[in-house]
Amino acid sequence: MSRQRLSFWWFVGTLVIALMLMLVPLPHVLEAFKPYWPALVLLYWALESGDQRVTLGLAFIFGLCSDLLTGVLLGEQALRLCVLAFIALRFRSRLRFFPMWQQTLAVLALLVNDRFLLLVVRAFAGESTPPALWWASPFVSAALWPFLFLLLDDLRMRLRLQ
Amino acid sequence: MPLAREESSPLFAGTAAGTLRLIFYLALAMVLMVLDHRNGWLWRLRYATAIVVEPVYRLASLPADGFHALSVAFADRRLLTEQNQRLREDLLLANAKLNRMAAVAEQNQRLKELLDTQHSLELHVQMARVVGVDMGAYRHRLMINLGARDGIKSGQPVIDARGVVGQIVDVLPNSATVMLVTDPDHAVPVMIQRTGLRTIAYGSRNGQQLTLPNVPMAADVQAGDKLLTSGLGGRFPQGFPVGEITNVGPSASGMFLEAHAQPSADIDRADEVLVLHDLPEPAGPPPPIAPAGPPASDAPAPASTVAPPRATLPAVPASAARPAATPPAGAPST
Numbered sequence: 001m002s003r004q005r006l007s008f009w010w011f012v013g014t015l016v017i018a019l020m021l022m023l024v025p026l027p028h029v030l031e032a033f034k035p036y037w038p039a040l041v042l043l044y045w046a047l048e049s050g051d052q053r054v055t056l057g058l059a060f061i062f063g064l065c066s067d068l069l070t071g072v073l074l075g076e077q078a079l080r081l082c083v084l085a086f087i088a089l090r091f092r093s094r095l096r097f098f099p100m101w102q103q104t105l106a107v108l109a110l111l112v113n114d115r116f117l118l119l120v121v122r123a124f125a126g127e128s129t130p131p132a133l134w135w136a137s138p139f140v141s142a143a144l145w146p147f148l149f150l151l152l153d154d155l156r157m158r159l160r161l162q
Numbered sequence: 163m164p165l166a167r168e169e170s171s172p173l174f175a176g177t178a179a180g181t182l183r184l185i186f187y188l189a190l191a192m193v194l195m196v197l198d199h200r201n202g203w204l205w206r207l208r209y210a211t212a213i214v215v216e217p218v219y220r221l222a223s224l225p226a227d228g229f230h231a232l233s234v235a236f237a238d239r240r241l242l243t244e245q246n247q248r249l250r251e252d253l254l255l256a257n258a259k260l261n262r263m264a265a266v267a268e269q270n271q272r273l274k275e276l277l278d279t280q281h282s283l284e285l286h287v288q289m290a291r292v293v294g295v296d297m298g299a300y301r302h303r304l305m306i307n308l309g310a311r312d313g314i315k316s317g318q319p320v321i322d323a324r325g326v327v328g329q330i331v332d333v334l335p336n337s338a339t340v341m342l343v344t345d346p347d348h349a350v351p352v353m354i355q356r357t358g359l360r361t362i363a364y365g366s367r368n369g370q371q372l373t374l375p376n377v378p379m380a381a382d383v384q385a386g387d388k389l390l391t392s393g394l395g396g397r398f399p400q401g402f403p404v405g406e407i408t409n410v411g412p413s414a415s416g417m418f419l420e421a422h423a424q425p426s427a428d429i430d431r432a433d434e435v436l437v438l439h440d441l442p443e444p445a446g447p448p449p450p451i452a453p454a455g456p457p458a459s460d461a462p463a464p465a466s467t468v469a470p471p472r473a474t475l476p477a478v479p480a481s482a483a484r485p486a487a488t489p490p491a492g493a494p495s496t
Contacts (some may be wrong), residue, residue, distance in 0.1 A: 023222035025296040074204040081437030
């Protein structure tokens with residue numbers, strides 16, 4: 001029972017840490033290369049434990065929380081994370097058995113798709129199109145994906161959590 | 163056991179229920195976005211949940227603060243001595259300038275009193291610290307540690323030692339968001355110091371610059387010209403440095419000159435900023451004075467032939483003066 005509770009708190013903790021990492025500022029030069037942490041952590045849990053934990057409702061609530069923190073537009077990240085979680089859950093059984101490099105490419109495709117969604121939402125909200133460097137973030141996120149995946153998986157194994 | 167789990171996420175065909183759920187959540191998110199865009203729900207919600215949101219910001223700013231503290235703690239002794247020396251020189255210079263200005267300021271004050279204007283050279287400011295929180299790349303926003311409890315209101319100008327930083331756009335109980343002058347949605351009415359030409363400086367889409375897209379073709383504008391706030395628009399007080407023009411060229415339409423300027427404020431490296439409390443004098447002519455006449459109680463109670471025209475007369479100049487007064491106040495903000 002307590003192990004189950006511990007693994008639940010571990011799950012919530014990683015999500016909260018992802019939100020924190022989203023808010024922590026980077027030096028000005030690196031600002032554009034910042035990975036989209038909430039998406040990465042949500043993807044990890046979607047692949048790892050599937051819809052036992054990550055449901056569309058959870059992705060929506062998680063997105064609303066990060067909207068509340070970034071203060072851009074309520075519902076924007078909720079929409080993006082919902083789409084991300086939906087695709088990840090739909091192709092979960094295939095993504096899980098991909099070798100790491102293929103999985104990384106899939107994550108890259110998901111994140112680029114996410115950027116397109118963001119672009120569409122921003123265009124509807126009447127904001128100007130961002131500069132070219134803005135597209136660098138999905139690539140940095142995808143490059144970090146194997147390390148994040150292995151780290152989280154290793155920690156989970158060591159702590160013997162589900 | 164794993165086979166049983168695979169039931170929920172089949173290899174190829176998806177379930178219709180999942181798609182329906184996705185459509186439901188997407189619709190919900192879109193409704194939220196539209197409502198927020200129209201009514202600004204997010205900030206009301208943020209204000210209501212500030213007790214949760216603000217500690218998160220403070221927590222997220224800890225790494226940046228820690229880094230700053232570390233860089234001070236491990237800074238070279240030589241570096242600190244140099245910095246100290248430089249600050250002393252700056253202070254000396256500033257004091258010398260102030261002393262020279264004091265007499266002029268006093269004279270100015272006297273003359274202004276003679277002219278009966280209320281414009282004063284004193285500044286009512288509040289010092290604010292910048293909270294190190296990432297508001298999103300290319301968002302052109304800052305967060306400061308003063309909020310509604312410190313009397314901060316939306317629309318107050320924010321400056322630093324070198325010039326205009328931006329203005330307050332959103333206020334939480336203990337923190338506030340500043341829109342920088344470099345934001346593409348931001349516009350400042352400016353005046354070129356050398357020639358007195360008035361125009362508007364917008365933020366630019368790519369990076370840390372200001373754009374002046376509609377300078378008349380015949381205007382005398384050169385690289386190196388200083389931009390000051392013109393005080394029109396009723397947002398920024400007159401005479402604060404905004405930027406320095408870096409290059410001038412014909413605009414894409416060929417109808418105007420387009421100038422680019424470097425903001426004079428240290429926008430990237432600002433640690434402390436000042437929030438201005440005094441707003442400029444309202445632009446435009448003063449409101450019409452209520453016409454003096456005999457009090458209404460003196461008017462004869464029964465309707466006479468003279469009373470109605472006298473009662474309607476004052477309404478005409480007041481309504482005629484209002485449209486004339488509003489354009490100068492509204493025009494620069496668009």
